[in-house]
Amino acid sequence: MGHRIGIVGAGVAGLHLALYLQKHGVEAVLITDREPDAYRDSRLINTVAHHHVTLERERQLGLDQWSDPALHYTYHDHVFSFPEPIRFRGDFSSPSRAVDYRLYLPALMEVFAERGGAIEYRRIEEAEIPALAARFDLLVVAAGRGPLGQLFDYRPEHSPYTQPQRRLCVGLYTGVRQPDPMNVTLSVSPGHGEMIVIPTVTFDGIATALLMENVPGGDMEGLAGLRYEDDPAAFRQAILDALETHHPTTYDRIDTARFDLAQPQDLLQGGVVPTVRRSCVTFDDGTCAIALGDVHSVVDPMMGQGANIASYAAFVLGEEIVAAEVLDERFCEKVDLRRQDRVLAAARWTNLMLQPPSEAMGRLIGTMSQNKALADDFTENFNYPERQWDRLSTPARIDAWITRMTPPELLAGAMA
Amino acid sequence: MGHRIGIVGAGVAGLHLALYLQKHGVEAVLITDREPDAYRDSRLINTVAHHHVTLERERQLGLDQWSDPALHYTYHDHVFSFPEPIRFRGDFSSPSRAVDYRLYLPALMEVFAERGGAIEYRRIEEAEIPALAARFDLLVVAAGRGPLGQLFDYRPEHSPYTQPQRRLCVGLYTGVRQPDPMNVTLSVSPGHGEMIVIPTVTFDGIATALLMENVPGGDMEGLAGLRYEDDPAAFRQAILDALETHHPTTYDRIDTARFDLAQPQDLLQGGVVPTVRRSCVTFDDGTCAIALGDVHSVVDPMMGQGANIASYAAFVLGEEIVAAEVLDERFCEKVDLRRQDRVLAAARWTNLMLQPPSEAMGRLIGTMSQNKALADDFTENFNYPERQWDRLSTPARIDAWITRMTPPELLAGAMA
Numbered sequence: 001m002g003h004r005i006g007i008v009g010a011g012v013a014g015l016h017l018a019l020y021l022q023k024h025g026v027e028a029v030l031i032t033d034r035e036p037d038a039y040r041d042s043r044l045i046n047t048v049a050h051h052h053v054t055l056e057r058e059r060q061l062g063l064d065q066w067s068d069p070a071l072h073y074t075y076h077d078h079v080f081s082f083p084e085p086i087r088f089r090g091d092f093s094s095p096s097r098a099v100d101y102r103l104y105l106p107a108l109m110e111v112f113a114e115r116g117g118a119i120e121y122r123r124i125e126e127a128e129i130p131a132l133a134a135r136f137d138l139l140v141v142a143a144g145r146g147p148l149g150q151l152f153d154y155r156p157e158h159s160p161y162t163q164p165q166r167r168l169c170v171g172l173y174t175g176v177r178q179p180d181p182m183n184v185t186l187s188v189s190p191g192h193g194e195m196i197v198i199p200t201v202t203f204d205g206i207a208t209a210l211l212m213e214n215v216p217g218g219d220m221e222g223l224a225g226l227r228y229e230d231d232p233a234a235f236r237q238a239i240l241d242a243l244e245t246h247h248p249t250t251y252d253r254i255d256t257a258r259f260d261l262a263q264p265q266d267l268l269q270g271g272v273v274p275t276v277r278r279s280c281v282t283f284d285d286g287t288c289a290i291a292l293g294d295v296h297s298v299v300d301p302m303m304g305q306g307a308n309i310a311s312y313a314a315f316v317l318g319e320e321i322v323a324a325e326v327l328d329e330r331f332c333e334k335v336d337l338r339r340q341d342r343v344l345a346a347a348r349w350t351n352l353m354l355q356p357p358s359e360a361m362g363r364l365i366g367t368m369s370q371n372k373a374l375a376d377d378f379t380e381n382f383n384y385p386e387r388q389w390d391r392l393s394t395p396a397r398i399d400a401w402i403t404r405m406t407p408p409e410l411l412a413g414a415m416a
Numbered sequence: 417m418g419h420r421i422g423i424v425g426a427g428v429a430g431l432h433l434a435l436y437l438q439k440h441g442v443e444a445v446l447i448t449d450r451e452p453d454a455y456r457d458s459r460l461i462n463t464v465a466h467h468h469v470t471l472e473r474e475r476q477l478g479l480d481q482w483s484d485p486a487l488h489y490t491y492h493d494h495v496f497s498f499p500e501p502i503r504f505r506g507d508f509s510s511p512s513r514a515v516d517y518r519l520y521l522p523a524l525m526e527v528f529a530e531r532g533g534a535i536e537y538r539r540i541e542e543a544e545i546p547a548l549a550a551r552f553d554l555l556v557v558a559a560g561r562g563p564l565g566q567l568f569d570y571r572p573e574h575s576p577y578t579q580p581q582r583r584l585c586v587g588l589y590t591g592v593r594q595p596d597p598m599n600v601t602l603s604v605s606p607g608h609g610e611m612i613v614i615p616t617v618t619f620d621g622i623a624t625a626l627l628m629e630n631v632p633g634g635d636m637e638g639l640a641g642l643r644y645e646d647d648p649a650a651f652r653q654a655i656l657d658a659l660e661t662h663h664p665t666t667y668d669r670i671d672t673a674r675f676d677l678a679q680p681q682d683l684l685q686g687g688v689v690p691t692v693r694r695s696c697v698t699f700d701d702g703t704c705a706i707a708l709g710d711v712h713s714v715v716d717p718m719m720g721q722g723a724n725i726a727s728y729a730a731f732v733l734g735e736e737i738v739a740a741e742v743l744d745e746r747f748c749e750k751v752d753l754r755r756q757d758r759v760l761a762a763a764r765w766t767n768l769m770l771q772p773p774s775e776a777m778g779r780l781i782g783t784m785s786q787n788k789a790l791a792d793d794f795t796e797n798f799n800y801p802e803r804q805w806d807r808l809s810t811p812a813r814i815d816a817w818i819t820r821m822t823p824p825e826l827l828a829g830a831m832a
Contacts, residue, residue: 325816330809337757341750393746400741 003321006031006136008124009143012048012101013293013310015108017140019061020318022117029136032143033123036106040203044268045101047170047198047209048307049184052094053383057311065107071201072097073182076379079249080188080365087249088369089183090379096184098209099201100172124148133287138327140317142292142310152277152291158344164271165354166193166213166300167224171239172200172266175258176208176250184304189246190356192218194302197250207262210239210250213302220246224269228261236260272300274354276347280332290332292317297347300354305346305385313339345389352392360395367402374405419737422447422552424540425559428464428517429709429726431524433556435477436734438533445552448559449539452522456619460684461517463586463614463625464723465600468510469799473727481523487617488513489598492795495665496781497605503665504785505599506795512600514625515617516588540564546699554743555705556733558726560714568693568707574760580687581770582609582629582716583640587655588616588682591674592624592666600720605662606772608634610718613666623678626655626666629718636662640685644677652676688716690767692760696748706748708733713759716770721762721801729755761805768808776811783818790821 003026007014010032021028039045050058058064072095080086113119124132126147133139141148178199185197198209214220220242228235236259243251261267275298279291293310316339324331357365368375381388391401403411419442423430426448437444455461466474474480488511496502529535540548542563549555557564594615601613609630616625630636636658644651652675659667677683691714695707709726732755740747773781784791797804807817819827 325820326810326813328810328812330806330813334757334806337753341753390746390750394742394744396744397742397746404741 003027003137003324003327004135005029005138005140005321006132007140007142008032008132008148009141009293009295010034010105010109010119011142011293011310012105012307013314014140014142015105015112016057016061016311017142017292017314017318018112018117019063019108019115020315021321022112022115023061024318024322026321028117030109030112030117030119031124032109032119032121035121036109039102039106041265042102043265044170044172045105046268046301046306047098047172047196047200047211048101048104049096049098049198049304050311051096051304051308051383052092054308054311055094055097057315063108063111066097066099066201069095071099071206073184073199075181075183076382077183077185077249078188078365078368078375079185079247080190081246081248082190086365086369088375089372090368090375090377092382093380096382097201098198100203100207103201103203130283130285133283133289134285136287138321138331139287139289140292141289141295142314144295144298148289149291149295151281151289152279152295155276155278158276158297158347159274160351161274164273164300165216165351166302167216167221167271168269168301169212169214169220169223169226169239170209170268170301172202172207172209172262174207174260174262175255176210177253177255178206178208182206185250187247187250189219191215192246193220195243195247195250196302196304202262204262207266210243211301212242213300224271226269228264228267232260232264272298274299274347274351276344279336280329282329286328288328288332290317290335297343299347299350302353303346303350303385304382305350308383309343309346309385312342341386342384346385349385349389349392358395358398360398361392364392364398364402367406370410371405374402377401377405419443419553419740419743420551421445421554421556421737422548423556423558424448424548424564425557425709425711426450426521426525426535427558427709427726428521428723429730430556430558431521431528432473432477432727433558433708433730433734434528434533435479435524435531436731437737438528438531439477440734440738442737444533446525446528446533446535447540447548448525448535448537451537452525455518455522457681458518459681460586460588461521462684462717462722463514463588463612463616463627464517464520465512465514465614465720466727467512467720467724467799468508470724470727471510471513473731479524479527482513482515482617485511487515487622489600489615491597491599492798493599493601493665494781494784494791495601495603495663497603497662497664502781502785504791505788506784506791506793508799509796512798513617514614516619516623519617519619546701549699549703549705550701552703554737554747555703556708557705557711558708558730560711564705565707565711567697567705568695568711571692571694574692574713574763575690576767577690580689580716581632581767582687582718583632583637584685584687584717585628585630585636585639585642585655586625586684586717588618588623588625588678590623590676590678591671592626593669593671594622594624598622601666603663603666605634605636607631608662609636611659611663611666612718612720618678620678623682626659627717628658629716640687642685644680644683648676648680688714690715690763690770692763695752696745698745702744704744704748706733706751713763715763715766718769719762719766719801720798721766724799725759725762725801728758757802758800762801765801765805765808774811774814776814777808780808780814780818783822786826787821790818793817793821
């Protein structure tokens with residue numbers, strides 16, 4: 001077709017799209033302000049798990065750098081620190097894997113370049129946007145910062161919050177024992193927050209991400225503002241104290257003598273305002289810009305959806321570009337029709353989980369602790385957020401799911 | 417699942433859904449204010465062609481009353497009465513067929529009843545809507561008249577007109593010769609209107625529908641208000657005069673001695689305001705009502721899309737009902753996600769064709785007259801309005817389509 005695609009942003013969305021288009025013979029230029037060498041010593045970017053649907057897309061792109069089974073994890077361990085604690089396991093149908101994006105993103109940039117892809121390293125200023133658009137048949141905006149991201153208006157009907165719902169304290173740590181096989185732990189301290197424990201491939205082997213999702217006003221809110229550099233020992237002790245009180249099964253995995261940030265810069269603190277934006281704008285010359293990844297929908301990291309839906313949407317967009325004759329508003333509409341259910345479901349599901357659980361959600365948690373098939377289904381649906389939303393979006397749907405997954409002789413007890 | 421579905425309206429949408437649900441073991445109650453016997457002598461309802469995608473759905477429903485190949489037509493004949501007339505043919509991949517709905521609808525009602533389906537014959541008053549909703553897990557509104565249709569708000573972004581764009585004069589006539597095999601003729605008199613000539617199965621064999629789409633302010637506008645009963649001979653002569661001047665290839669098919677309405681009541685005059693409505697409302701008790709068929713989108717009949725998209729949407733809705741555990745707003749959202757592209761494309765394409773042709777559309781018509789494959793593609797897309805919209809929605813898309821379908825050695829001429 002001879003399309004020429006400009007992709008601004010070299011996160012997972014931009015890179016998976018660039019590699020997809022490259023594989024299918026479509027000319028794509030990647031534009032980013034960060035060179036591969038700049039990632040090595042930078043501050044932690046995020047903590048990201050790739051579920052098996054995303055790993056399958058990596059295989060399609062010929063990315064096999066982290067295919068060693070020893071780097072993968074196979075199940076979720078759920079821990080609820082109720083007065084009577086609940087703990088249960090949910091297995092994936094196929095393993096997941098997390099890689100530090102300071103390793104992952106530059107590796108993919110180098111693959112793209114080695115395969116002949118063009119990368120321009122520069123920042124886009126507002127004044128040059130029209131000239132940039134004029135160079136391409138479609139401009140893909142996959143970097144939220146800067147003037148390009150601001151082109152896309154918020155969709156208030158899908159953006160219920162104006163403030164972060166969690167105060168995040170995210171670090172990569174040494175001294176946390178991994179089970180064999182490895183898992184991800186979802187640990188909940190009601191009223192205080194959640195913690196996601198993720199075995200993560202780093203430059204120096206496996207470290208442990210502690211993604212602490214602290215409720216504003218709860219015991220651990222202050223961790224999001226506690227400075228490591230000022231007093232590393234005090235920081236370590238504050239984290240250990242919080243774990244001992246609120247996330248005890250993780251505390252039990254810690255060798256306190258070895259417990260520390262893997263590197264001083266392996267810490268990220270702050271919060272995310274979940275937002276969904278309109279996804280298409282048309283420039284005066286008729287060229288369209290389409291939003292991808294976080295520019296389209298940014299979610300709280302709790303459910304591990306951001307990177308996975310970004311990669312999903314990148315492939316949908318790539319498939320549509322390869323099939324399209326004309327890259328116009330109708331094209332963007334068709335892309336949205338295909339991707340919106342999964343993208344919006346990830347946002348809605350995550351936003352739901354940021355709220356105190358309904359009675360029905362409480363029933364679901366209790367039933368999952370007794371019903372492995374239900375817990376497995378919940379876990380597998382991290383790959384398919386639209387299915388999760390089908391099951392969780394209302395109490396009636398939660399109860400219908402419980403009923404369907406519960407043997408008849410146990411049903412009376414489950415719904416009590 | 418044990419769903420209980422109420423379907424208000426026994427047009428093609430309501431009946432295809434009722435028969436689909438019946439086939440799949442879902443309890444459906446059909447509610448209509450018109451008994452089968454009331455159709456026989458009623459005024460003409462419409463003129464409707466079923467394209468092959470709709471005939472395939474009929475086969476799935478076990479409806480084989482009109483499967484005789486002699487009742488079908490296989491191609492479109494296009495006639496443009498430009499100063500230099502253009503005429504060309506486009507073939508379907510599989511035949512189409514039109515049946516008078518005064519025959520078709522009661523026959524399907526009887527099939528539904530014979531197979532054990534429940535039909536309630538009554539009019540719904542506004543006050544009883546809550547009680548009606550309470551009887552069902554989902555209320556399907558497939559009848560636009562009355563208070564139920566008013567529940568669904570217009571979507572102004574998809575409803576560009578406030579007035580009919582054509583003044584319709586539609587009749588079933590005797591004395592029009594059919595070619596062998598039969599065809600549908602699309603005859604255009606620029607500035608004055610279009611006429612669709614449809615061989616139609618009636619109670620008394622094949623008659624010819626003349627669907628005259630007269631432009632307001634054009635020569636034939638008055639036909640939409642001309643009364644047959646007052647002076648049948650004058651009415652006949654007015655139609656013949658219009659055909660002779662504006663649709664001469666059809667005039668040439670007429671045996672003037674036999675030309676007349678097949679029955680005095682075989683005439684329908686008026687106009688349609690194309691509108692799209694929101695498709696889901698939720699009652700106080702939580703029951704949802706979903707719009708189907710003309711309640712969801714009503715189109716001008718020019719492109720023959722109304723019945724076909726109504727049947728399509730009925731099957732989408734039926735499939736989703738069969739698969740669903742809970743029939744709520746999320747359910748309606750998923751139905752819309754599946755059906756909206758085709759339903760909206762039919763509306764947009766039809767609305768486009770109601771406007772004077774763009775230069776690109778003129779190029780397309782000229783090229784189709786010289787390029788059988790292009791004309792066949794245009795014709796086949798009456799089955800797939802979303803594909804037609806992909807090709808026609810902008811001049812760039814029309815030109816891309818022409819380019820793709822034109823042998824390189826002829827391309828320079830086509831795009832001149």
